[in-house]
Every structure is written in structure tokens, then in C-alpha cells.
Amino acid sequence: MDTGTASNFLKMHDIKPSHHRIRVFQYLVERRNHPTVDVMFRDLVVEIPTLSKTTLYNTLNLFVEKGIVSLITIDENESRYDADTSLHGHLQCSNCGEVYDIGLRFSSIDFADLDKFQVEESHIYFRGICPRCLNEGDSHK
Amino acid sequence: MDTGTASNFLKMHDIKPSHHRIRVFQYLVERRNHPTVDVMFRDLVVEIPTLSKTTLYNTLNLFVEKGIVSLITIDENESRYDADTSLHGHLQCSNCGEVYDIGLRFSSIDFADLDKFQVEESHIYFRGICPRCLNEGDSHK
DNA sequence: AACAAAAATGTAAGGATTACAAGTTAATTA
DNA sequence: TAATTAACTTGTAATCCTTACATTTTTGTT
Ligand SMILES: [Mn+2]
Ligand SMILES: [Mn+2]
Ligand SMILES: [Zn+2]
Ligand SMILES: [Zn+2]
Numbered sequence: 182m183d184t185g186t187a188s189n190f191l192k193m194h195d196i197k198p199s200h201h202r203i204r205v206f207q208y209l210v211e212r213r214n215h216p217t218v219d220v221m222f223r224d225l226v227v228e229i230p231t232l233s234k235t236t237l238y239n240t241l242n243l244f245v246e247k248g249i250v251s252l253i254t255i256d257e258n259e260s261r262y263d264a265d266t267s268l269h270g271h272l273q274c275s276n277c278g279e280v281y282d283i284g285l286r287f288s289s290i291d292f293a294d295l296d297k298f299q300v301e302e303s304h305i306y307f308r309g310i311c312p313r314c315l316n317e318g319d320s321h322k
Numbered sequence: 323m324d325t326g327t328a329s330n331f332l333k334m335h336d337i338k339p340s341h342h343r344i345r346v347f348q349y350l351v352e353r354r355n356h357p358t359v360d361v362m363f364r365d366l367v368v369e370i371p372t373l374s375k376t377t378l379y380n381t382l383n384l385f386v387e388k389g390i391v392s393l394i395t396i397d398e399n400e401s402r403y404d405a406d407t408s409l410h411g412h413l414q415c416s417n418c419g420e421v422y423d424i425g426l427r428f429s430s431i432d433f434a435d436l437d438k439f440q441v442e443e444s445h446i447y448f449r450g451i452c453p454r455c456l457n458e459g460d461s462h463k
Numbered sequence: 464a465a466c467a468a469a470a471a472t473g474t475a476a477g478g479a480t481t482a483c484a485a486g487t488t489a490a491t492t493a
Numbered sequence: 494t495a496a497t498t499a500a501c502t503t504g505t506a507a508t509c510c511t512t513a514c515a516t517t518t519t520t521g522t523t
Contacts, residue, residue, distance in 0.1 A: 199470060199520080218510080231518095233472045238511065240470095254395045254447075258480075259510070272439055284434040293425035295448070298413055299456060302449040306395075310440040340489085340501060359479080374503045379480065399511080400479070464523100471518065477511080487502070493495085 182210045194247045204229060205240045209250060209264035215271065215280040217259045255280060255306045270305035276314040283307060323351045335388045345370060346381045350391060350405035356412065356421040358400045396421060396447045411446035417455040424448065 182190075187207050188198040196202060208225060209216075216224070218237055226232050241262055244250035253261040255273050261280060263271075270283035285305070310318075323331075328347050329339040337343065349366060350357075357365070359378055367373050382403055385391035394402040396414050402421060404412075411424035424446070451459075 197469075197520090201471075231472080235473075235512080236471050242512095252398065254398055255445075257393065257395055257401060260398060270433055270436075272436070272441070274439075275442060281439075283436055283439075286432040286434050291427040292411055293427045295411075295413070295424055297453045298415075298422070298424075298448070299451040300413070300448050301416060301451070302447075304396075304445075304447040304449075306445040306447070307436070307439070307441050308443040308445075310442070312438045315440060338489095338500075342502075372503085376481085376504075377502050380502080383481095466523075467521090469518105469520070472516080474514090474516105476513070479510090480508080482507070483505090485503085485505105487500105489500075490498085492497070 272307035274311035413448040415452035
């Protein structure tokens with residue numbers, strides 16, 4: 182995603198497009214890696230040497246607040262972020278820790294009693310072993 | 323759940339039934355309130371004055387490890403625990419913070435690509451406004 | 464260039480969880 | 494029952510993620 186497009190997207194969502202904010206958003210859109218703050222910081226500080234972690238936290242909190250990034254709490258002790266806000270599931274591999282997208286076939290998810298609530302967000306998380314780790318396990322036999 | 327039943331249940335799952343462990347498990351089974359560690363501690367220390375928070379953490383981690391309690395990471399900064407390990411959803415009210423059970427009507431949730439993974443756990447989380455908070459909001463109009 | 468508003472920075476503080484060593488309890492053996 | 498051993502529990506300190514806050518820098522406008 183080029184800088185102009187990102188800038189316009191931020192403006193459309195009531196976010197002033199500073200240089201840092203644009204780069205943080207581009208990172209999430211391009212990598213689609215569900216990064217922790219720490220991973221993001223290590224990657225971004227290479228090209229933005231003046232970046233501070235507080236700014237990264239502020240920026241991500243702002244994005245979540247404005248609804249253009251979704252917060253993933255699949256990990257017990259670290260937040261992760263996703264620029265894809267459409268409804269889809271996530272699986273974290275309990276072996277390597279990687280977080281994968283799980284597309285959902287739009288059949289039917291029906292929940293009892295949910296109509297009594299005013300639903301704002303939906304999250305679907307799985308834990309398990311990813312294909313790569315399953316194959317590695319086989320090759321050791 | 324009486325002490326004998328709880329004790330046998332723990333033994334069946336390879337957990338030595340100490341007094342503290344029995345009480346912690348009974349608490350979760352009886353209250354079904356998806357408590358944080360802090361809430362649990364405040365409630366339990368009344369009847370078990372010698373209880374320490376470290377023991378509570380150790381006990382809960384053991385229960386989760388042995389599969390008799392499930393860890394709920396719906397909250398960004400605090401873990402919650404549930405003795406009901408059957409597949410069901412949870413909704414946290416963004417107004418009062420309460421966590422509700424959401425019964426699952428049809429177990430027909432189809433996900434693409436999920437068959438390539440070895441799934442160990444499934445979690446379904448919602449965020450929204452609970453009926454009680456919705457009513458309170460109405461009454462203020 | 465001067466100015467005002469907003470964003471970014473660095474450090475310190477907060478809060479949940481874990482590590483660890485010492486103390487206590489429970490189970491086993493003699 | 495007393496001694497022995499293993500396991501559980503405790504309290505404190507450390508760790509790690511996140512936020513608060515005051516200061517500095519950047520941005521956009523006159
Ligand atoms: Mn995703
Ligand atoms: Mn539940
Ligand atoms: Zn893996
Ligand atoms: Zn509520």
C-alpha cells in the first residue's frame with residue numbers, strides 16, 4: 182500500500198496521517214503477520230531509528246479505537262494486531278507460536294441468547310499445531 | 323459439588339487433591355463466574371486465610387495444564403478461568419466488564435484450511451453490551 | 464519566520480504473572 | 494508412634510507488558 186493511499190485511508194477514519202502512523206499502518210497491511218508490539222518495533226526501528234515504543238503503543242491503541250485495526254488477545258501475555266478487520270478466525274501454533282488466519286466458510290454460526298446482547302466484536306481463536314510443525318515432527322520419526 | 327466428589331475428580335485427572343486445590347476447584351464449579359485471579363483470591367481468602375496468591379496461580383496453571391479448567395483470554399490484561407470446558411462462547415460487556423456464557427446452538431462451524439492443522443482448543447469471544455446495561459441505558463432517557 | 468496545535472519521545476510507574484528459596488503439610492516407612 | 498521423605502504452600506523479589514506524564518519535536522497555518 183503506497184503512502185498516499187494509506188494517508189487517505191487514515192484521514193477517512195478521523196486519524197491525522199503523521200509519518201509514523203502511515204508507516205505503522207503500512208506495516209500491518211503489507212505483512213499481515215499478526216505481530217506483537219515487540220516484533221513490530223524491532224522491524225520498524227530499522228527504517229525509523231527515532232521511533233519510540235510509546236508512540237507505537239499510542240498509534241496502535243488509536244487504530245483499534247478508530248476501528249481500522251483489530252486487537253487479537255489469543256496470546257495470554259502479549260497483544261497482537263491485525264489490519265484485516267473482516268470476520269475470520271486465528272490459530273496460534275502451540276509449538277512455534279505463529280498466528281495463522283483461518284478463513285471461515287460462511288455457513289452458519291448460531292448462538293443461543295446472543296440476540297439479547299448488543300454485539301460489537303466477534304473473535305474466534307484456535308490453539309493447535311501448524312502444518313509446518315506437524316511435518317517437522319514426522320521427519321524426526 | 324461436595325468435597326468427596328471434587329477430590330475424586332482431581333484424582334481422576336492426575337492431580338493430588340490437597341485442601342486448597344479442592345476448594346479452588348469447587349469455587350469454579352459452583353460460581354461459574356469466569357473470575358480473574360484477583361476476584362478469586364478476594365473471595366477465597368475469606369474462608370482460607372492462609373491462602374497465597376502464588377498458590378492460586380500454581381493451582382490454576384495446573385488445572386489448565388491437566389485440562390479440567392479452560393483459560394479465557396478475552397480480557398486484554400487479565401486471565402480468567404472456567405471449569406466448564408465444553409465448547410461454548412463468551413461475551414464480555416464493554417460497559418460493566420462481566421463475562422457471560424453464550425450457548426452454541428449448532429456445532430456446524432466450518433472453517434477453511436482448518437483441517438491442515440491439529441486443533442487442540444477452540445475459543446469464541448464476543449464483546450458488546452449485556453442486557454442489564456442495555457436496560458439501564460434506556461432508563462436514563 | 465512566528466505561532467499554535469498535535470504528535471513523538473524518554474523515563475518512571477503500574478499491574479499481572481512467574482522464579483525461587485524457605486517453610487509447612489501430608490504421606491510413607493520403620 | 495516417631496522419623497523420613499516428598500509434595501504442597503508461602504512470601505518476596507524479579508520479570509515483562511503496558512501506561513502516565515512531562516518535555517521536546519514536528520506539523521500546519523498565519
Ligand atoms: Mn488475521
Ligand atoms: Mn463459560
Ligand atoms: Zn508451528
Ligand atoms: Zn454490562
